[in-house]
Amino acid sequence: MSTHAPFSLCVYCGSRSGTDPAHEAAARRVGTLIGERGWRLVYGGGRAGLMGVVADATLEAGGTAVGVIPQALMSRELGHTGLTELHVVDTMHQRKQMMAERASAFLALPGGIGTFEELFEVWTWRQLGYHDQPIGLLNVAGYYDDLLAFLARSIDSGFLSTAQHELLNVGDDAAALLTQLASLAATAHRPDDYRSI
Template sequence: MNPKFSICVYCGSRPGRDPRFTQLATHVGRWIGSHGGQLVYGGGNNGLMGTVADATLAAGGRVVGVIPHALVEREFAKLDCTELHKVDTMHQRKQMMAERSDIFLALPGGIGTLEELFEVWTWRQLGYHDKPIGVLNAGGYFDALLAFLAGSVDQGFMGDWQMDLVRVGSDPDALLEALVDARGTGAAGLGLDQI
């Protein structure tokens, strides 16, 4: 059965100190699986990454993991994914994740999560894709980052239109529904294969 949507989730390979982050990842995974969706993620079994994948599978969803060979042991590759792709580089990992998804969502995480979020955000502003991007700001985790970005707008390094390319919400159900409703036609402009 083909999934109704395919959502790429970026999140921490650690659980974080607040147990609510794990609860959030579980909730997101259950939502994806129970709504007939497919999770695309970095293929790890640790932290929030493993949690969202486990919850998606348990709720009947498909899980596509993409992990570089060099991280298979370090991130404990999740071997029970519906599909597990082992690639050579981080660039291949991120490109495959982007190509297999029609939505992007960031949960709490560290520099890897932020790097992936900013990359797909940059790609969207440049017209490489028209897929919706969301930031799940539950518990105010991203408040400081969002304030910094608002300062970038105030200082003239970004425009409001760039901020409008990302949907921010604290209610996981409402944000996920909005992202699924807003998903576009896929790659636009130059195309993901030309990134």
Template sequence: MNPNFSICVYCGSRPGAEPAYAEAAREVGHWIGQHGGQLVYGGGRNGLMGVVAQATLAAGGRVVGVIPQALVDKEMANRDCSELHVVQTMHERKRLMAERADAFVALPGGIGTFEELFEVWTWQQLGYHDKPLGLLNVAGYYDGLMAFLTSAVKQGFMSDWQMGMLKVANQATTLLPDLVQAAGFSPKARLDSI
């Protein structure tokens, strides 16, 4: 099956403290698979990364994992991926993930998730890509970040147009269709998933 669209998901390699985080990762994966999409992600099997990948596969979607050799050596790779690309550096990982995606979404996560989100956001504001970018604010996880970003605008270090690039929602079923449509695709449920 050729995917209708590809969504790059950034999220934690840990499950986090709230059950809502894993539930949101399941919803994201299920939605991608149900709508004939393809997940592009960091290739891990642990935490939210593993949850979103398994949910995508279970719903009939394709999963493209991109993981550095150093993490494969630590036995963190998800061998269930439709495609698993092993690269040498984090730079290669992020480049390939960005190339394979039509849109980006960040779920709860840690330093790596933050860095990936801010990098593709920076690339977008510099004109290196025009792919839509979203933040899934599960259970208020990103409330503090949003307050900080609003302060950065007030302090003159960011502009409203930069904030406008980032679509923020609390529900996957609201955010994902917006991102896919902004990328120029029509998210339609697969007939065999109904």
């Protein structure tokens, strides 16, 4: 784990709220837990959708929230100007790098292709040995059931090993999953420079 304090959870989630109220409730729950535990949220910097919900809940519960957003998305994703820190960068690559550099662990909530891409990228880095920080997937109301079934098929088809799959910590209870990620992060190694990835 990184030596910086407090514990920082990088959350990937949708810039939309989705159609199931359970998704928004889960984002609010995660943000509240981050704040109550005195942690720091690191996320994509938007104020719309689940992104805004998790950030607002973190701040309301007394936590700190750090957002990173490309200039080109400031208007599209409605950059959140009420954060503890908002970093406006030039590219998506810089965004993901800065988020990773500030993270002790990673968590994906429901989201769309941006969330999927971020989750799979940081998972790929993990299995290649570029870092060993824990990665969580919060399966809210069965949202990721089909993805998990596909991953099982990938194992059966010989493209994904069981060991690779086990690097992804999956749960449907936010408090339990966050506790698990914090415990795993205590012995993780965070690279000094994500630019080498």
